[in-house]
Amino acid sequence: MRARFPLFRLALHRRRRMLAFLAAGMVLFEVLMVAVVRAVPPEQLFSGAGHGVPDTFRAFSGSTGDVSIASYAGLLGAGLVHPFWIAMQLTAIGSLAAAAVAADVEAGTVELLMVRPVSRTRLLAERAGAVVAASFLLNAAATLTLTAGVALSPALHRAVPLDGVLAAGLQGCAFTLCLTGPALAVSAAARRRAPVVGATIALGAVGFAANFVAMAWHPAAPLRYLSPFHYYTPGDALAHGTLGWGQSAVLAAVGVAGVCAALPLLRRRDLAP
Amino acid sequence: MGGTGGDGDGPAIELAALSKYYGRKAGIEHLDLTVQRGEVFGFLGPNGAGKTTTIRCLVGLLRPSAGRIRLLGLDPVADHRRLAPRLGYLPGELRLYPELTGAQTLRLLGDLQGAPTRRRGELCERLGLTAADLARPVREYSRGMKQKLGLVQALQHDPELVVLDEPTEGLDPLVQEVFFHLLDEASRAGRTVLLSSHVLPEVQRSCGRVALVRAGRLVSVRAVSALREERARRVRLVLADGLGARDLGRAQRWSPQWHGNEVRLLVPPDELVAGVGELLAGLPVADLSVEEAGLDEAFLDLYRQDAGAVEVRS
Numbered sequence: 111m112r113a114r115f116p117l118f119r120l121a122l123h124r125r126r127r128m129l130a131f132l133a134a135g136m137v138l139f140e141v142l143m144v145a146v147v148r149a150v151p152p153e154q155l156f157s158g159a160g161h162g163v164p165d166t167f168r169a170f171s172g173s174t175g176d177v178s179i180a181s182y183a184g185l186l187g188a189g190l191v192h193p194f195w196i197a198m199q200l201t202a203i204g205s206l207a208a209a210a211v212a213a214d215v216e217a218g219t220v221e222l223l224m225v226r227p228v229s230r231t232r233l234l235a236e237r238a239g240a241v242v243a244a245s246f247l248l249n250a251a252a253t254l255t256l257t258a259g260v261a262l263s264p265a266l267h268r269a270v271p272l273d274g275v276l277a278a279g280l281q282g283c284a285f286t287l288c289l290t291g292p293a294l295a296v297s298a299a300a301r302r303r304a305p306v307v308g309a310t311i312a313l314g315a316v317g318f319a320a321n322f323v324a325m326a327w328h329p330a331a332p333l334r335y336l337s338p339f340h341y342y343t344p345g346d347a348l349a350h351g352t353l354g355w356g357q358s359a360v361l362a363a364v365g366v367a368g369v370c371a372a373l374p375l376l377r378r379r380d381l382a383p
Numbered sequence: 384m385g386g387t388g389g390d391g392d393g394p395a396i397e398l399a400a401l402s403k404y405y406g407r408k409a410g411i412e413h414l415d416l417t418v419q420r421g422e423v424f425g426f427l428g429p430n431g432a433g434k435t436t437t438i439r440c441l442v443g444l445l446r447p448s449a450g451r452i453r454l455l456g457l458d459p460v461a462d463h464r465r466l467a468p469r470l471g472y473l474p475g476e477l478r479l480y481p482e483l484t485g486a487q488t489l490r491l492l493g494d495l496q497g498a499p500t501r502r503r504g505e506l507c508e509r510l511g512l513t514a515a516d517l518a519r520p521v522r523e524y525s526r527g528m529k530q531k532l533g534l535v536q537a538l539q540h541d542p543e544l545v546v547l548d549e550p551t552e553g554l555d556p557l558v559q560e561v562f563f564h565l566l567d568e569a570s571r572a573g574r575t576v577l578l579s580s581h582v583l584p585e586v587q588r589s590c591g592r593v594a595l596v597r598a599g600r601l602v603s604v605r606a607v608s609a610l611r612e613e614r615a616r617r618v619r620l621v622l623a624d625g626l627g628a629r630d631l632g633r634a635q636r637w638s639p640q641w642h643g644n645e646v647r648l649l650v651p652p653d654e655l656v657a658g659v660g661e662l663l664a665g666l667p668v669a670d671l672s673v674e675e676a677g678l679d680e681a682f683l684d685l686y687r688q689d690a691g692a693v694e695v696r697s
Contacts, residue, residue, distance in 0.1 A: 218474070222477075224444060229464055380446060382439050383476075
């Protein structure tokens with residue numbers, strides 16, 4: 111009997127150890143965040159600042175609204191926009207998006223795959239599915255860990271609704287989709303994996319920096335609309351228990367646009383090392 | 384490029400004015416070639432001649448810059464999904480996923496092929512890939528083992544058209560013998576085989592006709608039997624005067640190679656008697672021998688000819 115979706119399975123199979131490590135790392139990190147938040151009340155954590163926490167710090171709590179980092183939702187949100195969380199997501203997306211096309215072209219394995227009755231659309235669809243599945247795994251790991259942490263801590267549970275944790279997880283999926291689309295477009299056009307990994311990291315890192323600068327320096331405020339972190343607001347979702355549909359739609363739309371751009375790029379290119 | 388109907392009795396491979404450019408550099412230019420169904424056809428040329436580029440265009444991995452390709456009456460790009468199930472392909476530089484075992488590799492490629500892989504077991508057995516070999520990761524395979532796996536994946540679904548790029552690379556003589564038997568069987572079963580190589584004896588042994596490419600252009604298409612008949616004669620002369628290399632006049636066109644007082648020439652059979660007579664008359668010859676040149680020398684002789692004139696004989 112033939113296996114279904116062999117290209118999807120192959121991509122995940124080849125990176126199964128990396129994904130297992132990243133998922134375990136994500137769980138450990140969120141456990142650590144919950145433990146820190148439970149150990150020290152947020153208002154005490156930032157009391158040394160004297161006259162409150164600057165607004166700019168909202169960038170670190172995953173909020174564009176009214177959620178301060180000196181709150182349970184803000185601190186848990188910080189665990190979902192922390193550089194460690196971002197690095198793990200970028201590692202998964204960069205690696206699997208590079209594997210979608212560019213890595214097979216670079217390694218020469220694309221020759222054996224694409225002389226078979228496999229359309230380029232199918233190659234892209236199965237490989238995009240693998241990136242989305244990997245991102246979903248990491249977001250699920252973080253969301254389930256936070257859910258358990260919030261459910262087990264009465265103080266946290268009073269401040270953060272479980273619906274909010276789920277909403278933050280869904281926003282995480284939209285955020286990773288937003289990075290996945292452009293990364294796949296680069297992979298569809300590239301001959302080597304390095305540009306894909308580089309573009310993914312640049313998108314994440316520059317996006318985070320742009321959002322922070324936009325919040326800290328008023329003349330640069332319009333820059334925030336160019337950053338995915340402006341639309342990814344887990345702190346707000348955790349505080350209010352609702353999903354920001356508009357923001358999530360923007361993130362998802364960028365991701366879908368990237369995949370749509372990848373298809374013609376892949377269709378008209380040569381597939382040989 | 385629109386799709387095509389795909390007929391049942393046209394040529395297996397048809398290239399018309401095929402060109403492929405990489406930027407301003409030409410990979411192949413104006414290649415015209417027809418391979419009939421059931422032929423075992425050789426595609427010869429030195430490294431960098433354009434063999435692999437042509438083959439990658441044939442199997443749809445590269446898009447031609449100009450010209451037309453038909454395989455089994457189908458366009459390799461536009462009709463890829465209809466053509467690919469009928470095609471078997473062994474790349475020149477076989478790259479496999481190193482962490483997959485041999486069995487996983489064959490299963491993956493079989494799943495993607497979408498056709499029954501009824502010959503897999505038989506091919507593994509004949510090529511000496513044991514169950515223990517297939518259970519090992521490909522990264523532990525030698526060059527020859529990988530090549531065997533490559534041959535199995537190309538032939539396991541019993542394709543109508545097989546394209547093999549340097550198929551005997553890394554194979555030991557015993558396995559090469561098995562490979563040639565497989566080619567004979569494919570030929571007898573009416574399969575079409577395009578065999579690209581720079582190893583002349585394997586082409587001589589297995590192919591009915593050969594195309595020769597040089598610098599991206601077709602030099603000649605000939606029957607191997609005709610090549611044998613037309614094979615040049617190797618003439619060796621030892622001169623008595625001790626003066627060494629010199630101009631040989633009209634005989635310069637036979638590519639003289641000097642070693643001290645000895646000169647070797649490749650003389651076409653129809654010019655042999657007159658040519659040697661002239662040389663004997665004009666030179667102080669101390670010793671003379673004439674023998675049939677090998678097929679490789681016949682090809683070298685072809686290479687030395689003007690590349691502009693494409694010869695097509697059958």
